[in-house]
Structures are given as structure tokens and as C-alpha cells.
Amino acid sequence: MKEKTTVADIDRSRYDFRFEEDENDFLGSGLTAQIVNELSAEKNDPEWMREFRLHSLDIYNKTKMVEWGPSIDELDVDKIVTYIRQKSRMNTDWNDVPEDIKQTFENLGIPQAEQESLAGVGAQYDSELVYHNVRKEVAQSGVVYTDLESAMHDERYAEMIKSHFMKLVPPTDHKFAALHGAVWSGGSFVYVPKGVKLEIPLQSYFRLNAKGAGQFEHTLIILEEDSYLHFIEGCSAPKYYEAGLHAGCVELYVGKNAALRYSTIENWSKNMYNLNTKRALVAEGGKIEWVSGSFGSHVSYLYPMSILNGEGARAEFTGITFAGEGQNLDTGAKMIHNAPNTSSYMNTKSISKSGGISTFRSAVVVKENAVGSKSSVSCESLMLDGISRSDTVPAMDIRTKYADVGHEAKIGRISDETVFYLMSRGISEQDARAMIVRGFADNVSKELPLEYAMEMNNLIGLEMHGSIG
Amino acid sequence: MSELLKISDLYVSAEEKELLHGVSLSIESGSTHVLMGPNGAGKSTLGLTIMGSPEYTVSGGNIVFEGEDITGESAYERAKRGIFLSFQDPVEIPGITLSEFLRNSLEQITGKHMKLWDFKKKLKAAMEILNMDSSYADRDLNVGFSGGEKKKSEILQLLMLEPKLAILDETDSGLDVDAVKTVSKGIEEYKARTGGSLLVITHNTRILESLDVDRTHILSAGKIAAQGGAELVEDVLKNGFDKYIGK
Numbered sequence: 001m002k003e004k005t006t007v008a009d010i011d012r013s014r015y016d017f018r019f020e021e022d023e024n025d026f027l028g029s030g031l032t033a034q035i036v037n038e039l040s041a042e043k044n045d046p047e048w049m050r051e052f053r054l055h056s057l058d059i060y061n062k063t064k065m066v067e068w069g070p071s072i073d074e075l076d077v078d079k080i081v082t083y084i085r086q087k088s089r090m091n092t093d094w095n096d097v098p099e100d101i102k103q104t105f106e107n108l109g110i111p112q113a114e115q116e117s118l119a120g121v122g123a124q125y126d127s128e129l130v131y132h133n134v135r136k137e138v139a140q141s142g143v144v145y146t147d148l149e150s151a152m153h154d155e156r157y158a159e160m161i162k163s164h165f166m167k168l169v170p171p172t173d174h175k176f177a178a179l180h181g182a183v184w185s186g187g188s189f190v191y192v193p194k195g196v197k198l199e200i201p202l203q204s205y206f207r208l209n210a211k212g213a214g215q216f217e218h219t220l221i222i223l224e225e226d227s228y229l230h231f232i233e234g235c236s237a238p239k240y241y242e243a244g245l246h247a248g249c250v251e252l253y254v255g256k257n258a259a260l261r262y263s264t265i266e267n268w269s270k271n272m273y274n275l276n277t278k279r280a281l282v283a284e285g286g287k288i289e290w291v292s293g294s295f296g297s298h299v300s301y302l303y304p305m306s307i308l309n310g311e312g313a314r315a316e317f318t319g320i321t322f323a324g325e326g327q328n329l330d331t332g333a334k335m336i337h338n339a340p341n342t343s344s345y346m347n348t349k350s351i352s353k354s355g356g357i358s359t360f361r362s363a364v365v366v367k368e369n370a371v372g373s374k375s376s377v378s379c380e381s382l383m384l385d386g387i388s389r390s391d392t393v394p395a396m397d398i399r400t401k402y403a404d405v406g407h408e409a410k411i412g413r414i415s416d417e418t419v420f421y422l423m424s425r426g427i428s429e430q431d432a433r434a435m436i437v438r439g440f441a442d443n444v445s446k447e448l449p450l451e452y453a454m455e456m457n458n459l460i461g462l463e464m465h466g467s468i469g
Numbered sequence: 470m471s472e473l474l475k476i477s478d479l480y481v482s483a484e485e486k487e488l489l490h491g492v493s494l495s496i497e498s499g500s501t502h503v504l505m506g507p508n509g510a511g512k513s514t515l516g517l518t519i520m521g522s523p524e525y526t527v528s529g530g531n532i533v534f535e536g537e538d539i540t541g542e543s544a545y546e547r548a549k550r551g552i553f554l555s556f557q558d559p560v561e562i563p564g565i566t567l568s569e570f571l572r573n574s575l576e577q578i579t580g581k582h583m584k585l586w587d588f589k590k591k592l593k594a595a596m597e598i599l600n601m602d603s604s605y606a607d608r609d610l611n612v613g614f615s616g617g618e619k620k621k622s623e624i625l626q627l628l629m630l631e632p633k634l635a636i637l638d639e640t641d642s643g644l645d646v647d648a649v650k651t652v653s654k655g656i657e658e659y660k661a662r663t664g665g666s667l668l669v670i671t672h673n674t675r676i677l678e679s680l681d682v683d684r685t686h687i688l689s690a691g692k693i694a695a696q697g698g699a700e701l702v703e704d705v706l707k708n709g710f711d712k713y714i715g716k
Contacts, residue, residue: 415560416523416524417560418560418562420522420523420524420544421556421559421560421562422562422570422574423521423543423544423545423548424520424521424544424545424547424548424553424554424556425545425548425570425574425577425578425626425630426545426548426549426574426577426578426630427545427548427573427574427577428545428577429543429545431577432545435562435565435570435573436562436565438564438565439562439563439564439565439609440563440564441564442563442564442565443564
């Protein structure tokens, strides 16, 4: 008995659900200075932020559309409603969260997850942070975990935010960074003081709801000297029929000898454009570790960048991308060595099936001053059938001869021999293939916290289901 | 003894080339059969076809296992019926540990959930018989295993899965004297514990020393050239295949 299903038939109901929005919640389509001003007023922005938004809008209007990657022609930004105001404001108690929102979160398993040793949950529902709770011990250690909008109004952090916000990813970076600067809304602010090592990870879940809604959340994390943090970002979006856009921004500042681990599983519904920008600045002796799982979305552009700015700074990037039918996922990482004896390590896996396109794009830049630096890039691709595609576009710009740089790329298919071997041990063809893919993804899932590793394995199982026939 | 496997007039081809031309043989429950023949005679083809390799097409005849025609069944269905093949050159599968693979396989074949504790106990016992370091259980399946370790891993699977029929495709080739002894011990243990049947494809007698051979088949150019008892093995090793293959 063989089940014949196509990928499009996959039951994504666990991930794809949404509730109706009131029409009057929309601020209207298209982007003008008036809309940006209204948005700013509604958010009660400080004056500098209002100006920043307008300045970004200006850049946005002057900047050309991205043309070097997968096509985003079908994306009509003007049509995308940039901001939806939730009826609810900030909540710190689960009991105060509105019922339909709660149901969405409960479907995602957040309250249970929280009980299981999560330090705090900052969940973004549409554009507003509606649920935010940091455990007392985290707060007592001096760690700040809140939404960026409140933090801007807190005099303790206002200056810090002003001096860091979109300094790593300036609005001039690219068109969607400019758009983000103009309409950003929601997101997290984390501050870890000197010497504080947070044992438990902080988590945030992002979700998009409402047709045509864009999501422009901003994450700003600042780690002082000798501190440690593991931040987990999880995303999943409900299914809807107009083109959706995600243009978030993540800025990470890792202080001297501090270490930050930033884990993400992104699982967007398959009509989404995920044009996300993530960047980390690492000071002397500091370390950034990225763990990134990219699932879902129609088109993705995602290349977290690590700028190794102090002597001995290190960066590690471990990523996996799974492109199925109708998906064009362009992912990778960038490493900038801007100080002596810095090191970077990139290890990625990409899987493509049912005509999906997966492109690995990387850049390693070793500046003249980065003597004694080391960089290693390894990417492996697995194509599950003859109609899928996998590309590798590695770029290297090495300006000193006193550096050790290596690159390794492998592209493969699942061999019939391997499938037969597993089948000869009682495992069905479908399970055998899923097992091989899971094995291929193993070094990434090992890096994820247990519940995320399980979610990723489930996602692979879900994507693999019905791949035969 | 009841008939376990019956192959009748089997024609097998791969990539439009016929490799087996009407092979018939039957194996009774609990018996030990030896399959010999010169290189390229079709021995591995026969083993792989019995296991259900999609690389080979059966163009005539059939394979009956415990009275049921399994010619059209896929490999995993055959595995569930109790057929096992020890591969000549087992594949390496990164990211899946030997232990998690075996537990998965065992549960699929028996259709029963096995408690982790019970599984580990059984695995540890089987590994001890084969002098396998327990660390192999947590290593990726066959990845970086030496030739000998891969063969041991196959026999470990035999001991864990306890099939009714085990086809051993040159399990002894490329092994040193000690490794052959260890592997033989595993096969002996399998026989003693389960009373299962064996079809041993081999070029030498060392692996057969501890086994009572019931029947020997000599395959040549895709056909059975001779059949006989244990004495046939001795004769082939002394005098070669020539008189059986009409040279």
C-alpha cells in the first residue's frame, strides 16, 4: 500500500492557521510619509525615531529593487499592509492574553514549552508584542528582555538603543533594510550586563497573521564583556493567499570575551517572501554562534553576517535549508575578518526536492589587518530528485597572505543502493528516504535545543511525506 | 523439514542484460546451503534478487517464501517476512547511528515497540559475541568502519533481527583469520539460537568449519552447474570449478 500525495497536499494545519482581522485594523495599503507618520504617532515614537523612519522611507523610495537573486517580481510591496495594530497591548500575564491569540499560541505549544525551562517568551502576534514574560531570576540577574518599543521609552535604555539601532544594518544597506527602517514594528530588546552568563535560553516566537500583512520586527541584542546568552528565535506563519513579506532585522552586539548563540527555525508558509537581514558585531575574544534552519517561504534571501572586529573574535555558522515545490531559497552566511587572529567556521546543508531550488551563497572577507586568521567553509547539498536544483555560490576576498582559508563543497543525491540497504532491514521506502535526509541534517539538529530538534525532524518528516509515487 | 524458500526457473536481468538463466533451488527450514561459483557467475545477483533489489528485474520464474509468492514484493516486505542479506559491501549512512538504525529496523520487522532498556541489553550482548567495542553502537552506520568492522556490523544485525533465512554474501572475504573466527562465532550463535536457514555465498571453507553444510550449489554463467552435499565444497576447493562448468 503506497500513499500517493503531492507536496502541495501536505497537511500543514499544525502551522497554517489564522483568525479573521477587523477591516478597520488596517492602516491601508501603499507606503507614504503620511502612513509612516501615522505609524510613528501610534507607536508614540521618540522624535529621533520618527525622523529615522522618514529618512529610511526616503532611502527606500530611491533604492532599486534587488536583482541579483531569486525573482521577487511578484511581490507588490505597496499592496502589502505594513502594519496591523492588535487590539491588545502588552501583557505580562498569560491570563490577560485575548482568547483567539491565546489559541494560536496554544496551537504552537508555547505555554507548555515555557514550562519546560524557558526563560521568557516574547511572542509577536502580527506586529505587536502581546505576551512577554521574563522569569524573575532572569530579571534579577540584571538581564533585560523586553520589546524594543517600551525599551525606547525607558530612560535606562533609550540612549543605548539610539546609539545601536540600525547601526549594523543601516537603511542604506538594501531596499528592504530601508523599508524595515521606515515601518519596523515589534521585536525584542535584550541586554546582558557584564559578567552575566545566562544558563537558560531566552526564546521568542514570531508569527504573521492577516492577509497581506508584512512583518518587520526588529531584534536588538547587546552583550557586555564576559557575558553569555543563548537566544532562540522561532517563526511560523499561517497560510493565506496574497503574497506575504517578512523583512525583519536582527542586530547583535557581542562584547569583549562574550559569547552569543543565536538559534533560529524559520518555517514560513509557502507564499512568503522572507527577506531578512541579520548581522553580528563581535569584539575582541568574543564569539557568535548561529544555528539556522530555513523551512517554508516562497522566496528567501538570508545571509547572517558576522563582523569579527576584535583580535581573536570567532564566528560559527551552522545552517540547513529545505526547498520543496515552488520554493527558491537563497541562503548562506557572510564572515568579515577585520582583526588579527580571528576565525570563522561555516557548515551548511541544503536539501531540495520536487523542483525546489536551493542556493548556498557565502562570502568570506579577510581584511589586510586580519593576519593569522582562519576560515573554513563547508557546504553539502542533497537533491532528492532529478527536477530539483542546488547551486553553490561561494565568494572569497582575501587581502592578506597570512591567513588560512578553506572551502569544501559537496553535491549529492540519495543513492538507490542506500535506500535498498535500509529497505532490506524492514524500513519502507518513504521512511528510508526520510531517515537518510534526517541523517544528512543531523549535525544541524544536534546544535538545536531538544524541542527544536524534534520540531525540525517533524518538519523533515512532513516535507518528505508523500515524496514517492 | 518444511520448505522455506523455493526458487523456480528464475530468469533475472539488469540493464537489459540477462544474468540468471533459469535457476532453481530450494532451502528447507533450518538447513545450511552453500552457493559457490566463479567470479561473475551470478551469485550476488541471486542473493540480491532474493532480497528484492530494485536493480534486478525478474523476467521469468518465481520466488516462493513459506508458500507465498514474493517475486513482486519490495525489499522491506521481504525483510518483514524474515529474509536477511548480509551485504558484501554495506553502504555508509551518515547521521544515523548503528544503534538507532537497528532499533528502528527491529521495531519495523517485529511490528512491536521495544523498550530502550531491553534493546540496549540485547545489543550489548550481541556486540560482546562479536568482540565489538560498545562505542560502535553510537557511531554513524558503517561510516569510517574498516572492511572487517562492516562485516561484523552485518552479523550484528543478523543477531539482532533473527531472520528465518540469512543470505551471507561473501561475509568472510577480505577478513583476517581472527575476524573470520569472530564472524563465524556470530553465525553459529544465530543458528543455535534461532534455528534459521543459511545461504552462504563463499569462496573458502573457513567460514563453513563450524557449520553443518546440508547442500551445495555451484553456479556458473547464470545457471546451476552442479548440486550436491558438503563434499562438493571440498572438491571445488581442491580441484577448482573446471569439471563443473564444462571447461
